[in-house]
Amino acid sequence: MSKYKVILDLSAAFDTVDHKILLIRLITKFGIRGKVLNWFALYLSGRSQRIFFDGATSNSFDLRFGVPQGSCLGPLLFVLYASKLFKIIEVHLPDVHCFADDTQLYLSFKPDSATDQAEAVRAMENCIDDLRKWMFQDRLKINDDETEFSIIDSRQQLLKINPCHIRVGSTDIKPVSSLRDLGSWFDANLSMSFQVSKSCRAAFFWLHNIKHISQFLPRDKLHMVIHELLLVELTIAIAFCLDFQTVS
Numbered sequence: 379m380s381k382y383k384v385i386l387d388l389s390a391a392f393d394t395v396d397h398k399i400l401l402i403r404l405i406t407k408f409g410i411r412g413k414v415l416n417w418f419a420l421y422l423s424g425r426s427q428r429i430f431f432d433g434a435t436s437n438s439f440d441l442r443f444g445v446p447q448g449s450c451l452g453p454l455l456f457v458l459y460a461s462k463l464f465k466i467i468e469v470h471l472p473d474v475h476c477f478a479d480d481t482q483l484y485l486s487f488k489p490d491s492a493t494d495q496a497e498a499v500r501a502m503e504n505c506i507d508d509l510r511k512w513m514f515q516d517r518l519k520i521n522d523d524e525t526e527f528s529i530i531d532s533r534q535q536l537l538k539i540n541p542c543h544i545r546v547g548s549t550d551i552k553p554v555s556s557l558r559d560l561g562s563w564f565d566a567n568l569s570m571s572f573q574v575s576k577s578c579r580a581a582f583f584w585l586h587n588i589k590h591i592s593q594f595l596p597r598d599k600l601h602m603v604i605h606e607l608l609l610v611e612l613t614i615a616i617a618f619c620l621d622f623q624t625v626s
Contacts, residue, residue, distance in 0.1 A: 380489040380531040382502055383482060384544060385557060386509070387524035391479035392456055393444040396517045397422045400445075400459045407461060421451065443517070453478040459516070466512055470505035477560060489531060489538040503545050510547060522547035526557045530566055 401419060404410040410418070425441040445452040445459075456478055463481065467474045473484035483505060487498035510520055527544045529536060543550045556565040556572045563573040584607040592600055 379486040380529060380535055380539060382485045382487065382498055382544075383528045383530055383557075384484075384502060384506070384551075385526045385559065386481040386483070386506070387521040387526070388479050388481070388513075389519040389521050391460075391518060392447050392452060394517050394519065395443060395445050395456060395459050397442055399516055400455060403459060403461070408458065418455075460518070462512060462516070463509065466508050467505055470501050470508070480560060482559070489535045492540055495540060495542065499542055499544060506544070506546055520546065522549040522551075525549075525551055527551045527553050528555075528557050528564070528566055529553045530564075530568060533567055536566060 400422070401415065404415060404418060422445070425444075425446075426438045427441050428438045429436040445455045457476075460479075463476070464474065467483065471483055471485050475482040475484070483502060485498050485502055488494040506520075506525075513519060525544075525546045529539060531539075543552045545551075553566075556563055558564075563576050564570075565572045585604075588600070588603055588607065591603075595603065
């Protein structure tokens with residue numbers, strides 16, 4: 379079975395969370411009330427923002443939207459806010475992966491069946507269309523032209539698949555040969571060769587830059603810089619590939 383993979387790109391997701399909708403959702407969906415609800419309300423309230431530009435500062439204005447990024451509660455509150463997403467997706471698709479505001483949709487189909495392929499495309503588009511409608515109501519927004527679409531299978535199976543695209547809003551998204559997913563690169567065959575190639579290029583980039591400053595550093599400091607900027611990146615890349623192969 380081949381698999382469609384669509385990664386949705388949300389526009390300023392953490393900044394568009396409506397505090398009023400979030401608090402209502404905490405009450406109605408998660409049963410949070412009383413003192414705990416007041417904690418969340420106090421956490422969200424009293425925040426303000428000013429804009430500094432060209433030496434001038436604007437007046438301060440209250441923030442009625444957004445959860446603080448870089449905080450422990452920020453991703454959690456966003457997940458609670460966007461929890462309706464799972465109910466919408468399960469009507470259309472069997473698989474979805476989410477990490478904070480990163481949403482990935484999956485759907486398998488038979489590569490040698492044009493009918494099965496067309497039905498899978500239609501199911502994916504219907505799901506995305508319902509998600510867009512819900513997000514509009516809850517003040518979230520999909521970046522249509524930034525959404526990425528990939529078809530995953532072996533080289534032999536991919537040759538059997540008819541050319542296709544996914545309609546997202548008013549944009550036709552064509553499949554890409556590789557895409558970035560939570561900091562790692564995946565190709566259509568899941569060989570991880572693109573990820574290894576990217577890591578090697580990054581390592582050579584850092585090595586080239588380290589060479590220019592090597593004459594100014596003691597040997598022990600030079601080893602430290604190489605380890606931090608080069609070996610760590612390669613180690614993480616190798617460990618990721620090994621873990622991925624084990625899971626596969």
